[in-house]
Amino acid sequence: MIIGFIGFGNVSKRFTEIFNKKNISLITSIEKRSAKTINNIKNSNISVLDGFKEVAQCSDILISANSPKQALNVAKKYGKYTKGFYLDLNNISPKTTLEISKYFKKDNFIDGAIIGNVNRNKAILYVSGSKSQMLIDLNSNDLEVSYISNNIGDASTLKLLRSVYTKNLSGILLESFEIAGKLNLEKELYEILSLTEGEDFKSNSQSRIKNTIKNSNRKTEELEEIIDYFESDLTITKATLEKFKGYQY
């Protein structure tokens, strides 16, 4: 089997490592790539073809892992050359996923969503689409592929729903520990909550808070997209957006 990559950031780098252990042939191109990306590719164990057209033509599975803004263009430009499956791993809304899927035969498009950090011990990939179940063959010690449904958009929707929960969780941690901090009871609040929420509570929560403050601009944008997508069903999430905005820089 041959898997091709368009886009070579964190996601493609990690998947290259994972698939190399399974002896799958991997291909990409350095066509019009940045110096940093070319460096990433050279440091990975992957074959380099002349252009992405060739990559698309030779792939049994063509993976698109780009920035959300490029996702649609990449699909339009190179999707037509592949006879295999097109697996979209971009961090895009279900709306964009459906839009992209129109450029493919229904059976050839797979909606993919990476859950959490791709660099966690075992990366998690959710897939949906009529033939997506096939990707379960890619399961390994480093990758858990979960089949959601035959509906294109379900994997992306689930990722967004997860994000509703996790972003709000960061929001309520910010709010609770802001007050605790003012009252000099931060340490004690971590202790008290660890008793019922589990011993990892403090380290998990501190990393959530730190991560949210550090990336407040991006998190705020992502939350705006979520609110735009689910609209009227959100009450608390809109307040969390206000909280995040207070941390923008």
Added chain:
Amino acid sequence: MIIGFIGFGNVSKRFTEIFNKKNISLITSIEKRSAKTINNIKNSNISVLDGFKEVAQCSDILISANSPKQALNVAKKYGKYTKGFYLDLNNISPKTTLEISKYFKKDNFIDGAIIGNVNRNKAILYVSGSKSQMLIDLNSNDLEVSYISNNIGDASTLKLLRSVYTKNLSGILLESFEIAGKLNLEKELYEILSLTEGEDFKSNSQSRIKNTIKNSNRKTEELEEIIDYFESDLTITKATLEKFKGYQY
């Protein structure tokens, strides 16, 4: 050592069980108690005196475990008779705790807060006040007593801060799973979140959601009190209040 109880609901019942294992003498009274309470007392291993004045006079530690509304009256009425410590375990705001403490010498009053369900495997009691550290002697396999500080009010404040977090957590679970339910992705959202939030996530979350909906009237009132106490520091919590109100009956 003699421990006396004023009020005999769930809390006193559980503490009676716990202290009996430590061979502490326990006393209470059935003076003006309801039939249900008298029954609770008769089914517990505790000595019954004629009145609460006598209970107060004989106690080394006098525990007040009543409804929040009765807390102040009980302290006013019986607190003056005890020469021991007065441990207030009522579910009251830090404001009320400070008000009650005025009826005692500073060293004699202990602010106590039960964390979570008193019937959990190991009950958790937070204490603050100048002599509260002494209560650590009550630690056992069934009871974890944690000393917070010498400041009366800190234990109650921590309990309230914990409640800010846990009630908001219930709120965001309601909001996330309302949408997931509409989209028929409830089961999948539990699965996806369990991968990163731990294997207990589903059962814990379902019991939080169920508990919040079942007790929405009380939870809404409690949240109103929290907002009244912390006021301007809350953004998300006010939205959670709106969410809870939607579940009132």
